[in-house]
Amino acid sequence: MPSTFLTALLLTTFAGLATTIGSVIGIFYKEPGPKYMAFTMGFSAGVMVLVSFVELLQQGIKSIGFAYGHIAFFAGMGLMYAIDVLIPHNYIMEEHDHSEKHKHSEVAIKNKLQKASLFVAIGIGIHNFPEGMATFAGALKNIDVGIAIAIAIAIHNIPEGIAVAVPVYAATGSTKKAF
Template structure:
């Protein structure tokens, strides 16, 4: 299946933009002595709602449609469902092998006062490595979604970008307060964020010789499963942890609403 170079470049640019949002998290840390917990909770839930909505309403449907082109509607639905469950299983395995730590983001946390700088720096680097590992499937998701349909890929990239900002904070806080070096903390965030376009390039290079409706169906189904799992396992629990009122549910509903409206506009 031949794909125009322009489409590839657009998909890669969108994926890179979403990944670089990780760096914004570090800027947020540098600008404030203490992150705004309520805003963070709303943003996490917003991203979670957007991810769940686009995964179940668009990406999973893309999987079923792609499979249906070669196997008919009945088998297409079945294969799409199996691919979705495979995606859930895959990210569960990744999460088991490389747990994604969610350190407290408050800079006055006793953790930062009671441990030495070397240990805090190590925690920051381990956090960066874990988040980087989780960014590979996110980059693949954004890239293939944009490649197939920018109307789906752009909203997904927006949701992932929001999700990446608090990840940048989680990386920058321990690194910055251990080293007192803004460039070092910002660089750690950027490296983690660049895992998304790298994951997209590697994934596309591996799958390119076999691109077909069945491959697209498999990729989209797996992506949908991965995104739903990440939203339910990471984003929403983290949002609830930092909320002080109804920020989680407001963010969840707002994320779904904004994503739904954006998809409606893209279809006009």
């Protein structure tokens, strides 16, 4: 029994620490500019969507069946779209007209990046708790299930690390804070 507990704990730790791999990728360039940020954030989003379709949807289908798995998956996507539409938010590099004179100060952009990074980090922290619970519980029940969940979550956590590290690094210039 203790070895099962330890194995579950190690798998959960492995999945969670995969975020640090993303952080290392995120701080690869010395001075990340808007193009690098756009690329890394787009890449991160693409990988997360791919993992959702390839791994998480498949696990849902295995767990609760084809119809309910798809319904739950696409209901989640619909909920995320509704939240995006209904909750007001600003984009960091949002386009706007220049009818009024104003400056695009680096300080203002860096402040937006820091604020966005904080919200992403909080969201990921909240999001990672059930991931850890699922990995741990899955590994306790069946080691093969635990390994599959840990691998899927580890792959998913790498782009999460990028999504947090790049804006923090761009805003602060500190690899320690981004890591």
